[in-house]
Amino acid sequence: MPSKIVTGPHPLAEYTGRIDPGARYTVRALAELMEASVSSVRGMAAYGWLPGGRLAPTPGTKPHWEWTGKELLRRAQRRLRVVLDHDRFAPASLYRVGCRCDRCVAAHVEESREWRHNLADERFPATARNRVLELVSTGTPVPKAADEVGVTAATVYGRAAWDRTFAEALDKAGAALCLLGEDNPWCARPTAYRQGCRGTQCRKWRREAARKERA
Structure with missing residues (x-):
């Protein structure tokens, strides 16, 4: 696939309203802010698209990349010049700087799906899902079971809409209702x-x- 050079807004530009100038951002925090995968943000850092970050050692853990909010806001205001080199850069990262080829669009769709599913796992983790199934299987209505674990019935049914394993388990448990x-x-x-x-x-x-x- 031939490469071309593009100049456009930095991938951070559309997220400036979410960046706190006084905060510090790890790769994971920045991924959450940008609604991106952790690997995508690591790639952007490795490509030099997120300069200014530093390796911050934490006792008992491996060093990790960290940026200040001021650094991110400063970078977001600058335009980014990138060679759309599909052999060097990840397709999801190239999508964020403007490439709309089929490969990059597909990678973006997959990354977005992964981000939503990871967020869903955090909001409705496996322990809570198992508890809901246990309650429903003993006759507890879904709204009441959901409330007991701190989520809504919409969250439960929303999970079942894309998680086939959970959907099958919920159908089995729901026979008790x-x-x-x-x-x-x-x-x-x-x-x-x-x-x-x-x-x-x-x-x-x-x-x-x-x-x-x-x-």
Whole structure:
């Protein structure tokens, strides 16, 4: 793939409103601020796109890169001149400086998905997910189970929308919420759902009905 030189806004430019001039930023903190992967920020540092950072030793740990908020704001105000060298730079990093080839767009989409999933793991970790499944399997409604671990029902169902393993486990646990019994002929019908059944089959019926309504 041929390389070309581009000059444009620094990848930090759109995040200046989030940068605290008095704070210090590690690679992980900067990744969270930019909604990027840790590896992407490390790459930008290695490429020289984030100069001014320094290795800050921490007792008992390996040295890590660190920047002040003032340094980041100063860098964000400067334009960046980059050779779009796909052999040297990671596609996700090149996307951030303007490359929109198929490879870089795909890498950006994957990085964004990874960032969202990592954030979801922090907000709704495995221990909390397992506790929700345990509660639901013993008959606790999802909203109440979610509240016990400090999340919302939307968070629980949102996780199930993309995490197939969790979705299958939630469906299995949700059988305990069936009011009539899944063998009952009225199961997974409007009447049962309106009467408050939130068992797995009634939830599946409601999802399908909602999909048809939107079509």
